[in-house]
Amino acid sequence: xxxxxxxxxxxxxxxxxxxxxxxxxxxxxxxxxxxxxxxxxxxxxxxxxxxxxxxxxxxxxxxxxxxxxxxxxxxxxxxxxxxxxxxxxxxxxxxxxxxxxxxxxxxxxxxxxxxxxxxxxxxxxxxxxxxxxxxxxxxxxxxxxxxxxxxxxxxxxxxxxxxxxxxxxxxxxxxxxxxxxxxxxxxxxxxxxxxxxxxxxxxxxxxxxxxxxxxxxxxxxxxxxxxxxxxxxxxxxxxxxxxxxxxxxxxxxxxxxxxxxxxxxxxxxxxxxxxxxxxxxxxxxxxxxxxxxxxxxxxxxxxxxxxxxxxxxxxxxxxxxx
Ligand SMILES: NC(=O)c1ccc[n+]([C@@H]2O[C@H](COP(=O)([O-])OP(=O)(O)OC[C@H]3O[C@@H](n4cnc5c(N)ncnc54)[C@H](O)[C@@H]3O)[C@@H](O)[C@H]2O)c1
Numbered sequence: 001x002x003x004x005x006x007x008x009x010x011x012x013x014x015x016x017x018x019x020x021x022x023x024x025x026x027x028x029x030x031x032x033x034x035x036x037x038x039x040x041x042x043x044x045x046x047x048x049x050x051x052x053x054x055x056x057x058x059x060x061x062x063x064x065x066x067x068x069x070x071x072x073x074x075x076x077x078x079x080x081x082x083x084x085x086x087x088x089x090x091x092x093x094x095x096x097x098x099x100x101x102x103x104x105x106x107x108x109x110x111x112x113x114x115x116x117x118x119x120x121x122x123x124x125x126x127x128x129x130x131x132x133x134x135x136x137x138x139x140x141x142x143x144x145x146x147x148x149x150x151x152x153x154x155x156x157x158x159x160x161x162x163x164x165x166x167x168x169x170x171x172x173x174x175x176x177x178x179x180x181x182x183x184x185x186x187x188x189x190x191x192x193x194x195x196x197x198x199x200x201x202x203x204x205x206x207x208x209x210x211x212x213x214x215x216x217x218x219x220x221x222x223x224x225x226x227x228x229x230x231x232x233x234x235x236x237x238x239x240x241x242x243x244x245x246x247x248x249x250x251x252x253x254x255x256x257x258x259x260x261x262x263x264x265x266x267x268x269x270x271x272x273x274x275x276x277x278x279x280x281x282x283x284x285x286x287x288x289x290x291x292x293x294x295x296x297x298x299x300x301x302x303x304x305x306x307x308x309x310x311x312x313x314x315x316x317x318x319x320x321x322x
Contacts, residue, residue: 210235
């Protein structure tokens with residue numbers, strides 16, 4: 001079994017290749033049961049959660065893979081000064097079940113997440129999108145400019161974060177890598193000047209207001225993963241052509257469950273999944289004035305596509321098993 005640590009996993013997942021691999025993966029599909037959640041009681045701290053995200057190739061596919069992402073969510077780690085989330089990916093041969101690789105799941109998650117958003121933007125954002133507003137500056141948000149630059153001619157990155165010092169550090173990093181970037185404090189002005197608005201936060205109240213969004217904008221929401229979380233308000237969803245990564249977005253994310261439950265939008269307001277876009281079953285953006293909206297909650301399909309890409313590159317590159 002190959003053991004591929006964070007550095008190696010990152011090096012073998014360049015965004016341009018990963019975005020193309022995801023496009024192919026969403027077109028082909030795979031089998032991915034609803035993720036398993038197990039609550040783990042803890043003494044004197046909030047419960048932990050064990051998340052299992054399995055996926056495997058269709059029986060017709062060759063080569064065939066099976067993979068599981070194991071995620072530990074430990075809210076009590078905040079008090080320990082440790083990350084709240086740790087994940088590991090195990091890849092198997094889909095036919096024999098032989099173990100192939102153990103990969104850094106944190107890197108897989110962060111990179112497949114932003115690459116999924118970039119892939120959606122290839123179908124949904126205007127081709128000449130130049131100004132990117134990133135809301136948040138955490139592990140996922142910090143990779144968004146690089147991923148978006150793989151699909152659109154981004155010239156300027158605006159960053160807003162609830163933690164202004166964190167936004168400052170993120171902008172410094174972007175500038176040191178040669179990007180034109182600035183921290184913004186006025187979210188309304190920033191939303192109304194951006195071509196693409198992307199958010200990866202833990203917000204529970206809407207940050208993006210539909211009233212601020214100008215025609216032609218693409219809105220990309222990554223953060224909300226429970227029915228109580230919101231990153232954009234009802235106006236934003238009502239005025240937009242709405243797309244989702246997978247059908248799980250309809251039951252997991254407050255950005256959609258809340259307006260659906262309130263009858264503000266109906267199920268038919270959601271136009272297509274990323275699989276539909278990749279398969280050409282939906283054209284995506286149809287004109288320059290349209291406001292598009294992509295809500296992702298993450299998928300085991302995207303994980304296995306990324307894990308396969310790393311494994312195949314590592315095998316080809318002759319990385320020896322440790
Ligand atoms: N859709 C997906 O596939 C996918 C994949 C991975 C992570 N995520 C989600 O993306 C989000 C960010 O993940 P991360 O690993 O970057 O986390 P992180 O902890 O590294 O970053 C969180 C960011 O949210 C900001 N934030 C915290 N509370 C906020 C609030 N109340 N309002 C506004 N901003 C707030 C923080 O300042 C920080 O910038 C999480 O909700 C995570 O679950 C989604």
